Amino acid sequence: xxxxxxxxxxxxxxxxxxxxxxxxxxxxxxxxxxxxxxxxxxxxxxxxxxxxxxxxxxxxxxxxxxxxxxxxxxxxxxxxxxxxxxxxxxxxxxxxxxxxxxxxxxxxxxxxxxxxxxxxxxxxxxxxxxxxxxxxxxxxxxxxxxxxxxxxxxxxxxxxxxxxxxxxxxxxxxxxxxxxxxxxxxxxxxxxxxxxxxxxxxxxxxxxxxxxxxxxxxxxxxxxxxxxxxxxxxxxxxxxxxxxxxxxxxxxxxxxxx
Numbered sequence: 001x002x003x004x005x006x007x008x009x010x011x012x013x014x015x016x017x018x019x020x021x022x023x024x025x026x027x028x029x030x031x032x033x034x035x036x037x038x039x040x041x042x043x044x045x046x047x048x049x050x051x052x053x054x055x056x057x058x059x060x061x062x063x064x065x066x067x068x069x070x071x072x073x074x075x076x077x078x079x080x081x082x083x084x085x086x087x088x089x090x091x092x093x094x095x096x097x098x099x100x101x102x103x104x105x106x107x108x109x110x111x112x113x114x115x116x117x118x119x120x121x122x123x124x125x126x127x128x129x130x131x132x133x134x135x136x137x138x139x140x141x142x143x144x145x146x147x148x149x150x151x152x153x154x155x156x157x158x159x160x161x162x163x164x165x166x167x168x169x170x171x172x173x174x175x176x177x178x179x180x181x182x183x184x185x186x187x188x189x190x191x192x193x194x195x196x197x198x199x200x201x202x203x204x205x206x207x208x209x210x211x212x213x214x215x216x217x218x219x220x221x222x223x224x225x226x227x228x229x230x231x232x233x234x235x236x237x238x239x240x241x242x243x244x245x246x247x248x249x250x251x252x253x254x255x256x257x258x
Contacts, residue, residue, distance in 0.1 A: 055136060091220065176239075198216065
């Protein structure tokens with residue numbers, strides 16, 4: 001039973017790249033300068049990084065995103081994920097350790113209206129490149145939560161870990177139970193607004209080595225799932241989670257199917 005529940009929560013097979021290029025609306029010009037502090041345009045470079053996303057999302061509150069690199073690409077040290085038309089456009093800021101290169105990283109986000117979704121990657125020495133797709137979705141940030149409040153309280157902070165081998169690398173999948181309330185949703189019983197309450201920091205390590213860190217806003221999906229390739233050294237996987245209410249959770253998993 002647990003295996004079936006976990007399988008249902010994990011990301012589906014990797015999203016195929018679609019013919020949905022960035023639209024680069026005027027919104028991006030404002031964000032680039034005022035939010036990200038970038039005076040010049042960041043070049044697109046598929047030889048360094050690609051972002052895969054559906055043309056039209058089936059569920060705006062759980063839009064799958066996949067970041068990938070060619071095997072010979074320079075390692076990505078950090079990524080800022082921007083969803084141009086979301087109420088809080090900077091959805092997430094990731095850092096990546098050496099064992100994650102080349103990057104193959106999946107997660108799910110909320111998309112509130114038709115929007116460019118872009119990743120601005122830092123490859124070191126001040127070098128930045130961008131990847132992105134235009135996604136047709138609406139209402140993701142205000143979509144009702146999938147669980148009632150009692151179930152939220154009972155399961156918050158629970159984690160699941162799964163790992164497999166593929167093409168000489170380990171594929172890890174981490175799920176964290178958390179409602180990630182955006183502050184734009186309503187309780188379906190009381191019809192009152194639910195205050196924002198979301199995971200704002202996550203660290204995943206193997207042993208003492210950082211695999212990736214996340215600083216997040218309201219756009220990461222409920223019960224977030226992260227699927228990623230890494231070079232395993234056999235050390236345990238250690239996860240640390242913090243949310244905006246001051247809750248913290250820590251869990252350690254065996255490297256193989258904790």
